[in-house]
Amino acid sequence: MQLTDKELFREAALIDGDWIARADMDVINPATSTVLGTMPDCTAAETEAAIAAAETAMVGWKARTHAERADLLMAWYDLMLEHADDLAQILTAEQGKPLAEAKGEILYGASFVRWFAEEARRINGHIIPSPVKGKKIFAMKEPVGVCAIITPWNFPNAMITRKVAPGLAAGCTMVIKPSDFTPYSALALGVLAERAGIPKGVLNILTGRPEVIGATLTASPTVRKLSFTGSTRVGALLAEQCAPTLKKMSLELGGNAPFIVFDDADLDAAVEGAMVSKFRNGGQTCVCANRILVQSGIHDAFVAALAAKVDALRVGPGTEADTTIGPMINAAAIAKITTHIEDALSKGAERATVARNLTEQYADPVVLTGATTEMRLASEETFGPVAPIFKFETEEEALAIANGTPFGLAAYFYTTNMARAFRFGEALEVGLVGLNTGAVSHAEAPFGGVKSSGLGREGAQEGIEEYLETKAFHFGGLD
Numbered sequence: 001m002q003l004t005d006k007e008l009f010r011e012a013a014l015i016d017g018d019w020i021a022r023a024d025m026d027v028i029n030p031a032t033s034t035v036l037g038t039m040p041d042c043t044a045a046e047t048e049a050a051i052a053a054a055e056t057a058m059v060g061w062k063a064r065t066h067a068e069r070a071d072l073l074m075a076w077y078d079l080m081l082e083h084a085d086d087l088a089q090i091l092t093a094e095q096g097k098p099l100a101e102a103k104g105e106i107l108y109g110a111s112f113v114r115w116f117a118e119e120a121r122r123i124n125g126h127i128i129p130s131p132v133k134g135k136k137i138f139a140m141k142e143p144v145g146v147c148a149i150i151t152p153w154n155f156p157n158a159m160i161t162r163k164v165a166p167g168l169a170a171g172c173t174m175v176i177k178p179s180d181f182t183p184y185s186a187l188a189l190g191v192l193a194e195r196a197g198i199p200k201g202v203l204n205i206l207t208g209r210p211e212v213i214g215a216t217l218t219a220s221p222t223v224r225k226l227s228f229t230g231s232t233r234v235g236a237l238l239a240e241q242c243a244p245t246l247k248k249m250s251l252e253l254g255g256n257a258p259f260i261v262f263d264d265a266d267l268d269a270a271v272e273g274a275m276v277s278k279f280r281n282g283g284q285t286c287v288c289a290n291r292i293l294v295q296s297g298i299h300d301a302f303v304a305a306l307a308a309k310v311d312a313l314r315v316g317p318g319t320e321a322d323t324t325i326g327p328m329i330n331a332a333a334i335a336k337i338t339t340h341i342e343d344a345l346s347k348g349a350e351r352a353t354v355a356r357n358l359t360e361q362y363a364d365p366v367v368l369t370g371a372t373t374e375m376r377l378a379s380e381e382t383f384g385p386v387a388p389i390f391k392f393e394t395e396e397e398a399l400a401i402a403n404g405t406p407f408g409l410a411a412y413f414y415t416t417n418m419a420r421a422f423r424f425g426e427a428l429e430v431g432l433v434g435l436n437t438g439a440v441s442h443a444e445a446p447f448g449g450v451k452s453s454g455l456g457r458e459g460a461q462e463g464i465e466e467y468l469e470t471k472a473f474h475f476g477g478l479d
Ligand SMILES: NC(=O)C1=CN([C@@H]2O[C@H](COP(=O)(O)OP(=O)(O)OC[C@H]3O[C@@H](n4cnc5c(N)ncnc54)[C@H](O)[C@@H]3O)[C@@H](O)[C@H]2O)C=CC1
Pocket: 150, 151, 152, 153, 154, 177, 178, 179, 180, 210, 211, 213, 214, 215, 229, 230, 231, 232, 234, 235, 237, 238, 251, 252, 253, 254, 255, 285, 286, 381, 383, 409, 453, 454
């Protein structure tokens, strides 16, 4: 890394304004499989100290006016933009995505901070007409309290700001646990939060073994809210651990997005949308197209056009300017992707793209034809650059396949038939629908899933409600 501001690369946890540096655990650069840096393995006691710091800081932070919190969030936002290139380098070094994508994530992550700085000033309650004389009733919005934030490795900047920004805007304080694979983006945001003037203890960041930190956060009665993004497996485990203390929860979990192309689709738009939805972050996003369903009339033309685009992808280190597909996060991810491809080929699928000879850190972007619902990649999230094509005949058949999994995060479909657009879009059992677009992620729109893809929404006006409680204040004796 060639950072302009080397202070942004912190190998230390942040507790109550103190940076605690201990080289307990290594962090690996996924492009080289070499050690990028170290981080402390925070203990249960240190987790309790962070919770206590957040509880103490909550008193002053909650007492700030909404306008003061908005101004501090905007100061944080301005620093993110000022240091965007350094933040992008840190992100690519620890997560692997191409620098251009990393820069895009920094701007996407910052957009949540700006959005919720603006929303901070609109956290209004409302006055309710009393049904009885001599009473006034107020519905008041209050911060939920100390929040535990646990985030994944695939968007190590934006998944922090998408949770922390609404929480800070609402007047909450935070204990953040980033993924142990990608701690440095979160820690750099901690440095900038200090510089923005966000008081010590408001935002605490713990690194280390997730089970230890997670168990302490979920068991603590002081922690009133858990916001988690990651796998459905871990999300369900955390929800179980939170049950005894009945925390408010936001869970953004796994997906298995169908991408459906009807005969009447604009072919070029559908191919472009499939490239955006499938290969963003090397296919390592929860809203990536995991299954591509193509109606028989357009199937061959679509496969040929998509295969040509995939063959043109450039696989390599995210630091190289012409790279479009970076390394996968680790060997376990590569193993899962390989298993899915081999399983599909063993059950009749065929490669429509040219196989690349790659080193161990990289997955070969591939288009597979002849995919069926019998294959593992139909029911499991691949989380890699694999585009399986399922051919279908009727709209009813496509809908049954699309809705035929326990997940319900995102779905995409391409048609120029407007009656079908509403009929099919409303029948999809998901939280996010892309009609003639492969992109569904903007701070302005509610993000989240149904069924096993999670609970709650992030971004938009809905996102701040996740960090607020409503108090009904009955003011009597007025007659
Ligand atoms: N719905 C959404 O917005 C997103 C969903 N995901 C899903 O997450 C998976 C990939 O991301 P990963 O980071 O590998 O998921 P993961 O669930 O393994 O890890 C997510 C976070 O949970 C932590 N964690 C793991 N075990 C824990 C435990 N026992 N206690 C406390 N914390 C624990 C990890 O350290 C990390 O910070 C995929 O299934 C993907 O679909 C990922 C990103 C976004």
